[in-house]
Amino acid sequence: MSSISLQQRVARLEDLQNLLSEQPYSIVLRLRLSLAYRDLGYPDLAVGDAYKALLLTDEVAEEGEFHDEAMSAVMEDFGSEQAAQLFATVASQLGFEGLQGAKASDDNDATIWAQKYLSKIAYAILVSCLIDCGCLSSAFEYNTRAIQAYQDTPIFDRYRKTIQEKLQSYFKSRNEDFAEADVDEYPDRGLVRREQYPWNTWEPDRFSEESLNCMNEQMAAVAPKLEIKKTSLLLLAPETPNSCPQKDPIYVDQLGIFAKEDIAPGHLILEEKSLLTAVARLRETRCDACSISLTKAGIDSDDIRTCDECDEIYFCSEECHDLAQDTYHPALCGVNIDQTVPASEASDYLYSLLLTRALALAEVQESHPLELKEVCFIWGDYHGVDVNQNWNMDSTDGVADPFGSIPQTLPFSFKYNILTPLNVLEKMDINIFTQSPRYDTWIFNTLYAKFRGTASARQGLDGRPEVSAVHPMWCMGNHSCDPNVSWDWEGSIRFWTREQLVDWKGRDPSAKPGMQKGEELRGHYCDVRLPVKERREWAVGALGGDCMCPRCVWEEAQERGQTS
Ligand SMILES: C[S@@+](CC[C@H](N)C(=O)[O-])C[C@H]1O[C@@H](n2cnc3c(N)ncnc32)[C@H](O)[C@@H]1O
Known part of the structure; x- marks a missing residue:
């Protein structure tokens, strides 16, 4: 019998989401949010915040771009009620004990606290949720890193065994030998709630x-x-x-x-012409805005334009050039997007390019991505x-x-x-x-x-x-x-x-x-x-x-x- 209803869980999650604008660099908040998603049956969303938490622990440890912000957030979280709540939830949800830390008095101690406890929790949530999502190759990679960093932690041994069992049954179902498989042959894709x-x-x-x-x-x-x-x-x-x-x-x-x-x-x-387009390869052969083939009969080569700044993409006309500049291109100008993709990922890659375009449209038009006229309805x-x-x-x-x-x-x-x-x-x-x-x-x-x-x-x-x-x-x-x-x-x-x-x-x-x-x-x-x-x-x-x-x-x- 559930003591906390679904509505209460959602309300709790929303409270945490609302706190993000006040504490965007708080590793503890990211981890609590991640556990709240996990607790609602969204391990995929939990992966996102656990990964951001891990990035923030790196920021604390190394002098990265957000080192100061991450450091002051750690100092604030240290010894806080929020941290105590996190540790209690981790212990009960993941079966992960022994997380009490000492109080920090200076940067160095807080760094140790973040590395010793918060990073370990981030790895644990990340790996467990990646397993749930069927991303076994990524789960294996992060669990291996966690085992190297925290040799005395049984939870990562448990995850290692789970990953191994899942891989064994995956390869068996394909009549293949797990022992012969390379890590890059491990499955790394699953299905999540479409909601x-x-x-x-x-x-x-x-x-x-x-x-x-x-x-x-x-x-x-x-x-x-x-x-x-x-x-x-x-x-x-x-x-x-x-x-x-x-x-x-x-x-x-x-x-x-x-x-x-x-x-x-x-x-x-x-x-209908749309600017929500994606060209996966041979980008110089298609208009970046509307995706028309530039070698198509009827396109005058004198009309073809590039961007004055980055010179890397082409437009079929002045009109497409101007539309791109007004609606999305400034956000992507000079941004190098990897185009080397294995054949098995070609379709996922194309969808990810559409996502990139939507993010750029939102950024340049200062709107929320889900509010864009191309996607909202x-x-x-x-x-x-x-x-x-x-x-x-x-x-x-x-x-x-x-x-x-x-x-x-x-x-x-x-x-x-x-x-x-x-x-x-x-x-x-x-x-x-x-x-x-x-x-x-x-x-x-x-x-x-x-x-x-x-x-x-x-x-x-x-x-x-x-x-x-x-x-x-x-x-x-x-x-x-x-x-x-x-x-x-x-x-x-x-x-x-x-x-x-x-x-x-x-x-x-x-x-x-x-x-x-x-x-x-x-x-x-x-x-x-x-x-x-x-x-x-x-x-x-x-x-x-x-x-x-x-x-x-x-x-x-x-x-x-x-x-x-
Ligand atoms: C591209 S959308 C078409 C527009 C959609 N009906 C809407 O409300 O926005 C495709 C979806 O429409 C539905 N659909 C399209 N043609 C259909 C058909 N002949 N019978 C049943 N469902 C159909 C399916 O659910 C399909 O996933």
Whole structure:
């Protein structure tokens, strides 16, 4: 029986988050925050603050950029009620005893206290939460460092054994030998809760009149004949296969795009340019702002511009150059972004570039990243589970499993969810400690959730994703394998009504191309020329489950009829 309710835990967490603006350099506060996230089933968010705590202990030990700030925060925390609370929580949550420290009287003693106790706690939380998140390679690396630094600490031996067991079963499940594996072959990526966090006050009510008016103002600028409206869609989730006839279908409220008037076939109905773009490789071949290929017919080489300051990126036109300078580029001017990425990480890397662009847009426009017009209304595909109902505690008042039994569908890695964004922020000269409220792990996760549900990507010749973009209006369009529009994307994204509908035999023969007033736009997330099985495989990631459009249902039934 839980003695502290979920609401109380969230309230406690929010109190700690609010303290950050007063004590941004407090290692003790970061660690308490980290434990509060862990206690709520967010080990991924705990990793973020445990890592920042570890960075601050380094600042205390070495004369780093924030040495003085970190040092005075340690002096303030030493012997404080806050430190006593931290030690008590660590002892009960992690089973980590023997943390009482002596009182410091000068810098040197405080340094010892921070190194001896706070750094050890930071390692312990970091490693335990990395294990929970499936980041075994990073957990192994930090645990090895902890064992070297604190040889007498049994908790790190326990973690070593846990990591080893998990690795053994991982390699066994792949019929591979763990003993033969290199550290860089250890898995370092897992799934975490994809959620509208209870403290996220930035997420608008997408169905309110105010939000719809705001979205439709944006829509009118790029598609005067279209509007966004609320619609009801079949829930397509892997765990509730709607193709299973025994189950009742579940419908969910979502948004879609509708015709405001009758529209003839072959009519261009939407043309949208976005600055939320990412080019992974060969950056000199694409416009940094809109991502159009610079070798595309119609681009005059005399129009191509570079940035006067950094000279490293190219724009297709004066317009893109000016837009970039006004909205994001000054934050990234001269910032060197690593472009050497293993093929297995190509897609995560591309999403991380979108994140970088969103951070730069926010920084230059002095807005919160979740407030940007490119992201604020877009679909985050958050789990629809009622956390209050499903939240699960164990007999010791801790979370029953690391995620509190809430579904996990958001990819998470230490590299792309923590290290890369913090590293980019530092290169952008943003103080990652004082600016936490704007650039925190939960904000990165929320942005990733939105991008993963809506970004378009294009592959290079070798099949690796090369360019990606989020177009906030275009991505309100829902999918059908019997679309009434076609689209293409080169710089801008464009929708036009199809001249001819897809030819499939089960459709109402009276259906005609074009759109009637009030009709929903049906885009397509896969190649509609493929057979049903392949179409579904292609679109499953974007839809969350098997496509159940009338064409898929009909063609699947036909195939079943033929094979049975
Ligand atoms: C890019 S968003 C489309 C806009 C979204 N409906 C919204 O409210 O913002 C993609 C999501 O829309 C939903 N969706 C799109 N087409 C669908 C369809 N044919 N059936 C059910 N859900 C669909 C899925 O949940 C998918 O993850």
